Amino acid sequence: MSTTVGQILQTKPDSGRTVYTISKTDSVYEAIKLMAEKGIGALLVLDGDTVAGIVTERDYARKVVLRDRSSKDTRVEQIMTASVRYVSPQQTSDECMALMTERRMRHLPVMDKGQLVGIVSIGDLVKSVIADQQFIISQLEHYIHG
Template identity: 40%
Template sequence: MRIRDVLAGKEAGVLTVEPSTPVPGLLTALAARGVGAAVVVDDDGAVVGMVSERDVVRHLHHRGAPLLSETVSTIMTGPVTTCGPADEVDALAAVMTQRRIRHIPVVEDGKLTGIVSIGDVVKTRLDELEAHRDQLEAYIAG
């Protein structure tokens, strides 16, 4: 299965923020969308980083409340590992596991087209296993 198949089963749209977004603005956007991460894009829409709730918590622990007067650029992770729509889900799962990455932006022709989470990858794999099981049961019963 390919990443484009995973994206087809998801709601359209990716939460993006600019590096200059204040940290409280990021938190508001994450809460409003009910997501745990945002893709950081520059003025041209190019992916320059990722920022997650985990990044906020980690930096808040080390730097305290003054973090809330800073911008996303001070806490984002970059450069970012990306994937393309034609990439295989199994290969992406291996990268996510090895590098301990929970979210990977999907980029095609330099443009952000989606985001894949480790939850998306696990769900896809479970769906594939269930389909294989159903095929085997049908074969045995047939």
């Protein structure tokens, strides 16, 4: 029994529908400030209305801090990951975990019929897997003792 991405989005506090974005021409400082304010680890990067990439705290640590760059003088497009992998609401948490493990990613935007409808993190998926396992254990205990 594997939960779908759509089900995971529905359990998130804001229904998982809020996806924070930033322009590719904004400074990395603005991106990190927004992530800190919202308590998130990634932003989708827009070029106008088009998704141009994704920028994460990891990008900041590895491509700004470790290279001794200035976050106020570096644009998001200079450190973002341009090739963004998407999943659909119908995909399972197991499929997403496999993709994240294989690609060493921590965030997956969710697209439905060409529309961006949410984002799932590795934390969201782990929480879902644990809940699924607890449900199975509960059912087995009920079966054994019931």
